Amino acid sequence: MSRPKIAVLATLDSKDDAARFTCGVLRDAGAEPWVMDLSLRPHDNAGADIGGAALAKASGVTWEELAAMERSQAAETMIAGGTKSLLQKFETGDLSGVIGVGGANGSTVFCAMMRALPSLFPKVMVTPVAATAAVQWYVAESDIAMFPTIGDIVLNRITKAVMENAAFAVTGMATSWDKRRIRTEDHQPLIGVSSFGNLQKSVDRITKWLEARGYEVMHFHASGPGGKALENLAGQGELTGVIDLTTSELTDLLTGGVYSAGDGRLRSAGAAGIPQVVVPGAIDHTNWWVGECPERYKSREFYQYNVEILLMRTNAEEMAALGQMMAERLNDAKGPVTVMIPTQGFSQHIIRETQDIDGNAIGSWLQPETDQAFTDTMRQHLTHGRIVELDFHINDHEFADACVEELMKSLEP
Known part of the structure; x- marks a missing residue:
């Protein structure tokens, strides 16, 4: 097998020594470095396989025009040209991995480029910001x-x-990537299941039955990155089907909570034509960090889930908005869609008492009329697919089994 070619992303005007050192180690490790110089200004350091002039041209401007731009604009332009060049190299099969070496500014550019590459393709970033709270960004x-x-x-x-x-x-990652590229083994079809701790009974039951039918299962924890990863893999064609049991990230998107997965949630599987079973799992609450609930919500009903997370009970107006939001996204789907609604509760929290912001008990989390607002609005707006209401709680094994059977109608008709 030939030496894996690895792109080295660096700004040679300021990180020339680090880039050269990294290239030397890559050669010693058995790889062939291919250097992309993403400096935003002209300089005299040589050694790049592709540099500023070519990358500027790839983004539609001259090197002189890019160098004259304000720094943030220049960075965005370099990201565009760099991403285009990196993807061209990847798509020809002439690249087996990528490593970036840079500070905060370099990491912004390099990570944006890496995010355009598919999941599982080797991507490594060497940076001081890896030890900061901003790493998720x-x-x-x-x-x-x-x-x-x-x-x-x-x-x-x-x-x-x-x-x-x-x-x-x-x-090592690149060597493994190259081996996977030439392997011809068949994989079991992969089903994505969105998950949350308070829905674990249903998640486990669904997983058990899918695996028994010969499928692999991947769980996506609905805390923001999980939903983004689900959408990402669905869009890349890695998933055969989705049981979107935990759509609570849309509640946080609506209210501004800390577990939002952004506006791309509940879109990619549909765009890819993947069969979907969608459940309003855990949409009955927004997640806030303890002590950080916005002032406008402090008169609402809550439950402190743990030392970090404060849950805010979704009200009827928000439930209706979620029904419409989800219906509109599902209407755009190109594949089969079934919305499964457990009428006895959307989360395990129905056994809890709600509290005011100070922790005083004020009512019950179980609020059927509030949850009905979701169902009514979903029925009004869903034009693609069908709705199935079942008289079970979301964690009842009968409901989990029904979700699997519904997906099988599309995958194994």
């Missing part, structure tokens, strides 16, 4: 492996060790 829904440099990117025995680890890691 850089990684988003992708599978970039982040290596914290411990110190800033200046060559010394500590940072060299980090770069060596990262370079050998991406070489």
Whole structure:
């Protein structure tokens, strides 16, 4: 097998030494580096396989025009040209991995480019920002492996060790990627299931029956990144079907909660024509960090789930809005859609008492009339697919079994 070719993303005007060191380690590890210089300004350092002039041209401007831009605009332009060039290299099969070495600005550019590559393709970022709370912003829904440099990117025995680890890691990943590309083994079809801890009984039951029927199952925890990953893999054609049991990220999108997966939720599987069974699982609450609920919501009903998470009970107006939002997204689907509604409750929290913001008990989480607003609005707006109401709780095994059987109608008619 030939040496895997690995793209090295760097700004040679400021990180020339680090880029050269990384390239040397890659060669020692058995890889062939291909250097992309994403510097935003002209400089005299050589050594790039593709540099600013070519990348600017790929984004539709001259190198002189890019260099004259304000820094943030120049970065966006370089991201466009760099992504186009990187994808061209990938699509020809001439690339087996990518590694970036940079600080905060470099990481913004490099990670944006890496996010355009498909899941499972080797992506490694060596950066001091890997140790910050902002890491989720850089990684988003992708599978970039982040290596914290411990110190800033200046060559010394500590940072060299980090770069060596990262370079050998991406070489190993790239070698594995190349082997997978030429393998001809058949895989079991993969079903995506969105999950949450308070729906675990149903998740486990669904998984058991899908696996018994010969499917692989992948769970996506509905805390934001999970929903993004589900949409990402569905859009890439990795999923054969979806049981979207936990659509609560849409509640957080509606209200501004901390577990939103963004506006792309409940879109990609439909666009790809993948069969979907969709459930209003856990849409009966918004997630807030304890102590950070916005002032406008403090008169609402709550339940403190743990030391970090405060749950806010969804009201009837929000339930109606969610019914319309979900229906409109599902109407755009190109494949089969069934909305399964458990009339005895959308989450395990029906056994809880609601509380005011200070923790005083004020009522019951079980509010059938509130939840009915979702069902009524869904019926008004859904024009593609069908709605099935079942007189069970979402965690009842009868409901979980029905979800599997409904998906099988599309996959095994």
